[in-house]
Amino acid sequence: MARQADGPDEQHRRPAGVSDATVAALGKLSEALECVERARGHLYSLHQLIGHADLMLDDAVEQFRAAGHQQIAERIDTELLGRNVIAGRWTFQIVEDFDDGYHALFRELDRQARDELVGGRRHLYEAEMKERRRSRGRPGHEARPGGEG
Numbered sequence: 001m002a003r004q005a006d007g008p009d010e011q012h013r014r015p016a017g018v019s020d021a022t023v024a025a026l027g028k029l030s031e032a033l034e035c036v037e038r039a040r041g042h043l044y045s046l047h048q049l050i051g052h053a054d055l056m057l058d059d060a061v062e063q064f065r066a067a068g069h070q071q072i073a074e075r076i077d078t079e080l081l082g083r084n085v086i087a088g089r090w091t092f093q094i095v096e097d098f099d100d101g102y103h104a105l106f107r108e109l110d111r112q113a114r115d116e117l118v119g120g121r122r123h124l125y126e127a128e129m130k131e132r133r134r135s136r137g138r139p140g141h142e143a144r145p146g147g148e149g
Contacts, residue, residue: 006136007143012127015118022117027125033110036103043098047091057081 007013014023057076064073085091114120134141 008127008131009144011121012123012144013121014124014128015121018118018124023124023128026113026117029110029113030123030125033106036106040098040103043095047095050085050091054081 057080061073061077061081064070064076086094089097111120114122118124131143134143
C-alpha cells in the first residue's frame with residue numbers, strides 16, 4: 001500500500017498564483033456566510049417556537065373557558081391565536097423570504113467568488129491554518145482522514 005502524501009488533499013490546496021490576500025478575503029466571506037447560516041438556524045428556531053406556542057394557545061383557551069374566564073379566552077382566541085407575527089406574515093413566510101432572497105444571494109456570491117478565484121475550493125484559509133497549527137507525525141494531527149504524518 002502506497003504511503004499517502006502529507007498535507008491537505010487537492011481540494012484544500014491553494015491553486016498556483018492565488019495570493020494571501022485572496023485567500024484571506026475568501027476566508028472572511030466564508031466566515032460571514034457561516035454567521036448567516038447560524039442566523040438562519042435561529043430563524044428556523046423562531047419559526048418552530050412560535051408555531052408551537054400558537055398551538056399551545058388552544059389548550060390555554062380551553063382551560064380559561066373551563067375555569068370560567070370567557071372574556072380572556074375569547075380575546076386570546078380572536079386576537080392572538082393565528083395572528084401574524086409581523087405585518088401580513090406568519091413565520092413560514094419570513095423563513096421563505098429570507099431563504100429565497102438574502103440567503104440565496106449570499107450563497108450565490110460565495111460560490112461565484114470561490115469558482116472564479118480558486119476553482120470552487122472551499123475552506124482554503126482554514127486548511128492552511130490547520131497546516132500551520134498541526135504537529136506533523138503526531139497521532140490526531142493527520143492532514144486528512146486515513147493520512148499519515
